[in-house]
Amino acid sequence: MKKAKQIKDLVTDFDLYAPKLVEKEEYFVSGHRACQGCGEALAVRLMTKALGRNAVITCATGCMEIISSNYPFTAWKNPWVHVAFPNAASVGSGVEAGLKTLRRKGRIPDRRVKVVSMGGDGGTADIGLQALSGAMERGHDMLYVCFDNEAYMNTGIQRSSATPFGASTTTAPAGKTSFGNRRWKKNMPEIMAAHGIPYVATASHSYPLDFMNKVKKAVNIEGPCYIHCYSACPTGWRSASNATVKLGRLVVETGMFPLYEIEDGIYKMTVDPPTKRRPIEDYLKLQGRFRHLTPDQIKYIQERVDVEFDKLMKKINKN
Template identity: 70%
Template sequence: MSIVENFDLYAPRLIDKEEYFSAGHRACQGCGEALAIRLMCKALGKDTVVVNATGCMEVISTMYPTTAWNLPWIHVAFPNAAAVAAGVEAGLKVMRRKGRIPDRDVKTVAIGGDGGTFDIGFQALSGTMERGHDVLYVCFDNEAYMNTGIQRSGATPFGASTTTAPAGVASSGKGQWKKNITEIMVAHNVPYVATACHSYPIDFMNKVKKARSIKGPSFIHCLSVCPTGWRVPSAHAIKMGRLAVETGIFPLYEVEEGKYRMTYRPERIRPVEDYIKGQGRFRHLSPDELTAIQKRITLEYNKLLDKVDNLHSWGELQD
């Protein structure tokens, strides 16, 4: 397998050369989230409005009087990206209907970090998905509140040391498992839900394109490596994403009208240790804890494979 998935080795040269998320943004060195946004924008193209939750990406991209965005962009607050997006979508829809803007499809895309999606923005997200707005929501999950200084979120994995769930003599970091946001979104019965990672850029961009083309709500959960918060060298950002996928910790799949499909299936699942040992946030974990994590990851992965093998699409179920 080549280094860029098993796609065409020269695939990167075929993607849109336009940079909709321009250089000069203030993200940390090796920021996986900034990379993921750059790729997402390329897949979306120019007929897009971006609604940003408060977080790293908002702060690093739009220090007045400048902006890194080459797309129409709005930020209102932390918990409401999905609700603002619902308003933007409704506004564009009604104005198009009334002939006040050109009659062409402009997609509203909401983006937020894990805090703005799993935790504080969860209610607004659920509402927007339930109401069926034509909105794509992309969660860039770097597994903690990185913007405020690496605090634990509902997306932080078990055992990770954060500034509010630190490892110490009486603690092994976060004591709870990561919330399964993807499954919660699937349970909203929206037409398209997928996981993705910037380390598999073509896979991610294909999913963004697919979600963009679907009328109605869609959700992409994009694992985004944060070298600063994960305590890994910035050069390892891509490698860490790849290891998350290859160890089965973050499987790449999509759920289209209820039908599960693995979009990348490693031939051999690597032990979770390969992923965990390179990261400072897991440095304190004992062999027993590692075994517990391995057990849980294997269970979750098998649960997913079971769904891939046994669940049918809505269309198939109608008959």
């Protein structure tokens, strides 16, 4: 136990100096067409830095595909393929199977190449859930990263099953008889954890080292891993483009999106929220999508956030 604590302390200290050690090379390069202040593009860039050269990426249809691969241009220095919306995971599993057998047969260099599949929340929690579940269940040596901006942003801000309660979207708009989206956000990390895969984590682009450490950890684990990365979307959330990083911090400080990991079933908080969590209103008020909410509705959401946070803490404290 003592040793474990020492390592944890070291890691904490390490994070103070680590920015200097972050990969200088860019694999998701400038010139792509993401909106100003796009949290997802920032997160993808951080992911590729953590992955380094030795990865193959399969990408679902969505913002990140559209903005990065407008023929004949590409923003990708990693080998990258897009096939369709629902199947980043199944394409990834096929790539993994292909590389595995070709390596075994000596037709490609004899070294491990990590397959990473990525999609937005729609491509992950909705239309891509079956393919993702299948790929995870089959135990491929791959990492899936969901970049969650909480609605179908590429098609124009329609609600997904990852849209938070109360958010106004173009298919769940706030109106005279509606407060916006009526459903609670689907808990993807728990669904993935239920697959019994070796590693599941949440991340935020506003905690770059935490995110990159998780990507690196997942890459080193042989088997299926899942990271759910919060990605602020100024266009869809009607937030200021310079508030992206702030939002990514507030969502953690309010306890709405805790940063934790589940390694071999063991829950661990990786970024401790403040002892006294900030009220969710601090987070909500910066975004146009929540502007219509009444104090009562905000209170209702706060109660749910508190309950969910406590549930998670129980799992964490168990270990």
